[in-house]
Amino acid sequence: MKKILGIGSALVDFLAQIPNEELLEELNLPKGSMTYVDIENSVSISKMITEKYGCQRASGGSAANTMSGLAQLGVEAGFLSKVGKDEVGQFFEKQMTDTHVKPLMLKSDTPSGRVMAFVTPDGERTFATCLGAAAEMRADDIRPELFDGWDLFYVEGYLVANPSMLRKAIETAKAKGLKIAIDLASYNVVEESRDFLMELVENHVDIVFANEQESFALTGLEPKAALHFLAERCDIAVVKVGAKGAFIQRGEETVTVPPMAAEVVDTTGAGDMWAAGFLAGLVKGKDLKTCGMMGATVAKNIIEVVGAKMDATRWEKIHAAIAHL
Numbered sequence: 001m002k003k004i005l006g007i008g009s010a011l012v013d014f015l016a017q018i019p020n021e022e023l024l025e026e027l028n029l030p031k032g033s034m035t036y037v038d039i040e041n042s043v044s045i046s047k048m049i050t051e052k053y054g055c056q057r058a059s060g061g062s063a064a065n066t067m068s069g070l071a072q073l074g075v076e077a078g079f080l081s082k083v084g085k086d087e088v089g090q091f092f093e094k095q096m097t098d099t100h101v102k103p104l105m106l107k108s109d110t111p112s113g114r115v116m117a118f119v120t121p122d123g124e125r126t127f128a129t130c131l132g133a134a135a136e137m138r139a140d141d142i143r144p145e146l147f148d149g150w151d152l153f154y155v156e157g158y159l160v161a162n163p164s165m166l167r168k169a170i171e172t173a174k175a176k177g178l179k180i181a182i183d184l185a186s187y188n189v190v191e192e193s194r195d196f197l198m199e200l201v202e203n204h205v206d207i208v209f210a211n212e213q214e215s216f217a218l219t220g221l222e223p224k225a226a227l228h229f230l231a232e233r234c235d236i237a238v239v240k241v242g243a244k245g246a247f248i249q250r251g252e253e254t255v256t257v258p259p260m261a262a263e264v265v266d267t268t269g270a271g272d273m274w275a276a277g278f279l280a281g282l283v284k285g286k287d288l289k290t291c292g293m294m295g296a297t298v299a300k301n302i303i304e305v306v307g308a309k310m311d312a313t314r315w316e317k318i319h320a321a322i323a324h325l
Contacts, residue, residue: 001074001075001076001283001284002075002151002152002283003075003076003077003078003149003150003151003152004067004070004075004076004077004078004150004151004152004153004154004279004283005077005078005079005080005104005146005147005150005152005153005154005173005178006063006064006066006067006077006078006079006080006153006154006155006156007063007079007080007081007153007154007155007156007159007169008061008062008063008064008079008081008134008155008156008158008159009061009062009063009064009081009113009129009131009134009135009156009158009159010059010061010064010079010081010082010083010089010092010105010112010113010133010134011059011060011061011064011092011112011113011114011115011129011131011134012057012058012059012060012088012091012092012112012113012114012115013056013057013058013059013060013114013115013117013268013307013308014046014049014050014055014056014057014114014115014116014117015055015056015057015058015117015119015266015268015306015307016049016050016053016054016055016116016117016118016119017053017119017266017306018049018053018118018119018120019121020120020121021120023118024118024120024126027045027128029118029126029127029128030126030188031120031124031126032124032125032126033126033127033186033187033188034126034127034129034158034185034186034188034189035126035127035128035129035188036129036130036131036161037116037128037129037130038130039111039130039132041128041130042114042116042128042130045116045128046114046116049116049118056306056307057091058095058307058308058309059091059092059095059096059309060115060117060269060308061081061113061115061134061156062156062157062158062183062185062271062272063079063154063155063156063183063272064079064081064092064096064101065269065272065273065276065308066154066156066183066272066273066275066276066279067079067096067101067154067276068095068096068099068101068276068309069272069273069275069276069277069280069298070101070276070279070280071099071100071101072099072100072276072310072315072318073276073277073280073294073298073318073319073322074280075279075280075283075284076102077100077101077102078101078102078103078104078150079096079101079102079103079104080104080106080146080169081104081105081106081134081137082105082106082107082108082133082134082136082137082141083105083106083107083108083112083113083133083134084107084108084109084110084111084112084132084133085107085108085109086111086112088111088112088114089105089107089112089133092105092112093105104146106137106141107133108133108136110132110133110136111132111133112132112133112134113129113130113131113132113133113134113135114129114130114132115127115128115129115130116128116129117268117307119266119268119306122264123264123265123266123267123303124267125266125267125268129158131161135161135162137162137165138164138165139164139165139167139168141165142165142168142169142172143172144172144175144176146172147172147173147176147178148176150173150176150178151178151179151283152178152179152180152181152279152283153169153170153173153174153178153179153180153181154181154182154183154275154279155169155170155180155181155182155183156182156183156185157182157183157184157185157186157189157190157197157214158185158186158189160189160192160193160196160197161189161193163193163196166200167200170200170204170205171204174204179206179207179235180204180205180206180207181205181206181207181208181209181275181279182197182200182201182205182207182208182209183209183210183271183272183275184197184208184209184210184211184214184215184217184218185214186214187211187213187214187216187217188217190214190217190218191217194217194218197218198218201218201230201233201234202233205233205234206234206235206236207234207235207236207237207238207279208230208234208236208237208238209238209240209271209274209275209278210226210230210237210238210239210240211239211240211241211242211271212239212240212241212242215227215230215239218230223239223241223247224239224247226239227239227247227248227249227254228249230249231249231250231251231254235250235251236248236249236250236282236288237249237250238278238292240271240274242259243259244259245257245258245259245296246274246292246295246296248288248289248291248292250288253288255288255289255292257289257292257293257295257296258296259296260296260297260299260300261300262300262301262303262304263304264303264304265303265304265305265306266303266305266306266307267303268302268306268307268308269302269307269308269309270299270302270303271299272302272308273295273298273299273301273302273308274295274296274298274299275295276295276298277291277294277295277296277297277298277299277322278291278292278294278295279291280294281293281294281295290325293325294322294325297318297321297322297325298318301314301317301318
């Protein structure tokens with residue numbers, strides 16, 4: 001079976017369920033988006049939400065979540081990033097190892113990255129992100145030997161904030177014969193880096209994952225038209241349309257993945273886990289429809305819990321559901 005290496009920001013999530021949107025407005029955080037904050041603001045916000053609402057802590061970051069999901073689905077996965085020489089970094093690395101992901105962690109004297117994740121009663125999540133040490137990955141850190149033994153390179157779109165490093169990573173992986181998959185991450189990130197992302201898709205990327213907002217931000221087109229546009233520029237395009245399911249296209253083959261009923265608790269990690277399920281199916285040789293259904297199955301389960309981690313009982317349920325696809 002093919003092996004998948006992910007790259008992204010190594011972050012520890014501090015998740016808090018809040019009663020309404022007033023706090024988001026107070027902190028100037030657009031609901032449903034990801035906003036970068038500095039270390040001082042991050043510490044202040046984390047202290048405030050811990051005291052006022054309480055919070056859960058878990059390793060996070062988009063690509064890290066996907067790699068953890070892949071490992072739980074029986075795919076050999078690794079994760080490349082940078083962390084601080086601190087307790088938060090140690091916590092992150094241990095959680096990767098505990099979920100059977102091979103951590104390839106570069107080290108920094110800067111504090112490790114962290115995310116304040118606010119979950120409103122409708123299950124929507126809003127992130128205030130401090131990248132910390134993760135932002136210090138540089139092009140010089142990307143060495144060809146890091147890609148030895150891997151078959152597919154999975155990139156989180158948030159890394160467009162570090163374009164020279166991201167380009168070096170993608171070009172190096174491509175030169176080593178790896179396929180490239182990218183998740184567009186967040187509509188506001190796409191809006192800010194549209195030209196750069198489009199160039200990557202047109203020249204380097206083999207698989208694109210996007211939701212309806214992200215695909216519109218990149219292409220200016222509605223979901224099905226955006227799907228076709230992206231499929232003309234890469235091998236496989238995926239456009240997820242929330243409660244309406246997802247569309248997938250490879251060449252002239254187009255499939256629709258129906259939605260799965262779920263009791264929404266928290267949408268954190270839904271896209272990450274959808275990608276994990278889809279890629280697990282793909283490397284196991286499943287057809288596109290089954291791959292999409294696997295993605296939907298994992299995503300359905302993650303939105304029924306708080307945070308982007310699931311316990312062993314939930315994963316057993318997922319494996320049983322996938323076995324019947």
